[in-house]
Amino acid sequence: MNAHRYLPVSETEYKQEMKDLGISDADDLFHAIPAAMRGNTTTTLEPAMGEIALRDHFETDGNGIRHSFIGGNGHVHYIPSIIAPLISRGEFLTAYTPYQPEVSQGTLQAMFEYQSMMANLMGAEISNASLYDGSTAMLEACTMAQRITQKSRILFGSLIHPEYIETMKTYSLGEIFTHDFVATDAQGRIDLADLASQKTDAAALVVQTPNYFGIIEDLAAVKKALGDVLLIVVVTEAMSLALLRSPGSLGADIICGEAQSFGIPLSFGGPWLGFLGASTAFTRNMPGRLIGEARDANGERAFVVTLATREQHIRREKATSNICTNQGLMALRCTIYLSVMGKQGLRRAAERSAKFAALGRAKAVALGLKVLYPESSIFNEFVVETSAPASRVFDECAKQGIAPGAVIGENRLLAAFNETMSVEIVERWAKAVSAVK
Numbered sequence: 001m002n003a004h005r006y007l008p009v010s011e012t013e014y015k016q017e018m019k020d021l022g023i024s025d026a027d028d029l030f031h032a033i034p035a036a037m038r039g040n041t042t043t044t045l046e047p048a049m050g051e052i053a054l055r056d057h058f059e060t061d062g063n064g065i066r067h068s069f070i071g072g073n074g075h076v077h078y079i080p081s082i083i084a085p086l087i088s089r090g091e092f093l094t095a096y097t098p099y100q101p102e103v104s105q106g107t108l109q110a111m112f113e114y115q116s117m118m119a120n121l122m123g124a125e126i127s128n129a130s131l132y133d134g135s136t137a138m139l140e141a142c143t144m145a146q147r148i149t150q151k152s153r154i155l156f157g158s159l160i161h162p163e164y165i166e167t168m169k170t171y172s173l174g175e176i177f178t179h180d181f182v183a184t185d186a187q188g189r190i191d192l193a194d195l196a197s198q199k200t201d202a203a204a205l206v207v208q209t210p211n212y213f214g215i216i217e218d219l220a221a222v223k224k225a226l227g228d229v230l231l232i233v234v235v236t237e238a239m240s241l242a243l244l245r246s247p248g249s250l251g252a253d254i255i256c257g258e259a260q261s262f263g264i265p266l267s268f269g270g271p272w273l274g275f276l277g278a279s280t281a282f283t284r285n286m287p288g289r290l291i292g293e294a295r296d297a298n299g300e301r302a303f304v305v306t307l308a309t310r311e312q313h314i315r316r317e318k319a320t321s322n323i324c325t326n327q328g329l330m331a332l333r334c335t336i337y338l339s340v341m342g343k344q345g346l347r348r349a350a351e352r353s354a355k356f357a358a359l360g361r362a363k364a365v366a367l368g369l370k371v372l373y374p375e376s377s378i379f380n381e382f383v384v385e386t387s388a389p390a391s392r393v394f395d396e397c398a399k400q401g402i403a404p405g406a407v408i409g410e411n412r413l414l415a416a417f418n419e420t421m422s423v424e425i426v427e428r429w430a431k432a433v434s435a436v437k
Contacts, residue, residue, distance in 0.1 A: 075260065077353075079265060101305060126280055128275065128286055129291050131256075135168070137276050139167065140274075140287045141232045152178050159208060159213055195222070199227070199229050202229050205222070210379045212408075216244065223251030242346040242349065258275075259274070272330070352418075360382075371383070371385070380416055383414050386412070404433050
């Protein structure tokens with residue numbers, strides 16, 4: 001039965017174990033079972049499956065949905081199995097604010113590693129130690145821009161996720177932000193002419209990329225058109241950072257967004273993980289904490305809270321934020337995920353996501369579905385305009401175990417694709433959506 005192939009021991013250790021037991025092979029352990037009762041099942045077993053295929057074989061989301069194409073805010077991605085047992089360790093679950101660095105080195109190092117990896121992905125010089133979620137991270141980026149420029153007016157791209165805009169309005173109550181929206185051009189991107197006419201007294205422009213319709217914005221062109229106005233880039237699909245050029249390298253002054261795609265499950269509404277990065281010139285205006293690397297009295301590597309301008313540490317009116325947090329446990333999930341996937345694994349996941357989205361768009365067009373902005377560049381999402389009400393399309397597809405996309409209008413579905421899919425699954429999606437008339 002060659003059982004030793006599945007044990008974490010070397011051939012030498014295996015032989016020693018057999019010698020210690022006084023047997024020559026693992027099969028001898030079963031000599032007490034009559035030969036006639038031992039069945040040879042090797043010829044009837046199904047071929048071995050990969051981890052993703054095996055999960056798909058057994059799992060649904062509890063509502064009979066086997067394949068989810070819902071995008072927008074929250075995305076389905078592969079989560080390595082090792083994360084759950086590691087994140088469930090007591091010292092992580094009960095870790096709290098690291099007020100005393102001498103007894104919080106593990107927590108501080110995890111936050112430092114999180115900052116380092118996220119800064120690399122964003123193309124930023126520094127990264128915040130984590131925020132509640134993407135929408136409040138956008139808020140923090142806006143208030144940060146106001147502190148830097150001493151201006152109040154913020155411009156927003158018209159294709160930022162509506163929930164992010166609603167969060168901004170709820171927080172500001174019409175008092176903090178003076179805001180206007182920049183129109184969208186014929187390609188579904190920021191209209192540079194409209195931007196030029198509005199930017200005069202603005203503190204910053206907020207652009208989401210890929211935007212709410214899944215279209216990749218031309219950040220370099222936007223930054224060139226802005227001139228001295230700060231560019232804030234919001235990323236709701238963090239997986240795009242593994243494939244597209246980083247916002248920082250294209251001129252973004254502040255980068256923020258949602259990191260849920262990095263190892264955090266969609267658990268019926270949370271948890272989430274906001275991120276925020278910028279250049280070192282803006283360090284003093286960043287909200288929350290920054291964790292730094294130092295040396296202890298013995299010259300050994302150590303970690304400290306380098307900056308913490310929060311209301312717990314200073315007077316409330318002088319705090320850079322009163323809503324930011326250390327979302328430590330989720331930041332740790334993200335850190336483990338990025339470490340396990342590595343640069344190549346993360347890029348492969350992003351490439352597969354983009355590949356299936358391109359295939360899905362081609363299949364949709366071939367079956368007569370109308371795709372919004374079909375010629376524009378996308379990452380892993382696009383909008384399908386349905387002939388039947390989108391809610392009915394969703395309900396009919398759900399009967400087949402497919403959640404076809406997020407309903408974002410009377411006749412619009414925002415469909416998202418990911419690395420766990422296959423050609424067959426994408427084809428099933430296209431046929432299911434096109435079949436509802």
